[in-house]
Amino acid sequence: MHKSVNLKYEYFNQAPSGGGTSTLNLKTGYSNDVNFTSYIIKKTDDEVEFFSLYETGLAIWAHNTSSKVEIKSNKEFRLEDDGTFWLVSD
Numbered sequence: 026m027h028k029s030v031n032l033k034y035e036y037f038n039q040a041p042s043g044g045g046t047s048t049l050n051l052k053t054g055y056s057n058d059v060n061f062t063s064y065i066i067k068k069t070d071d072e073v074e075f076f077s078l079y080e081t082g083l084a085i086w087a088h089n090t091s092s093k094v095e096i097k098s099n100k101e102f103r104l105e106d107d108g109t110f111w112l113v114s115d
Contacts (some may be wrong), residue, residue, distance in 0.1 A: 030084045032097035036110060040092040049094040051102055053083065053112045083112070 040047040053059075061079040068074075074088045084099045102110035 030099050034098045034101050036096040038094045047094050050109045
């Protein structure tokens, strides 16, 4: 059975224009007992694109290069003072 998932939350980070790298840290707060499956869509030396589905219903799509990180999810994450994005609720 096919089920659509709306990835309505977007998170983006880009390296400074003068150069450097970009990172974006998402934390779910899930224990190691929560299962998930990741599907690699594209993987090269320059970029990685993947989609992860968690048994809790969380879905995350990500496209990463050394200078840019773009993430979409179906559940909200909140930016904390340390620069980490934490899952708001499940």
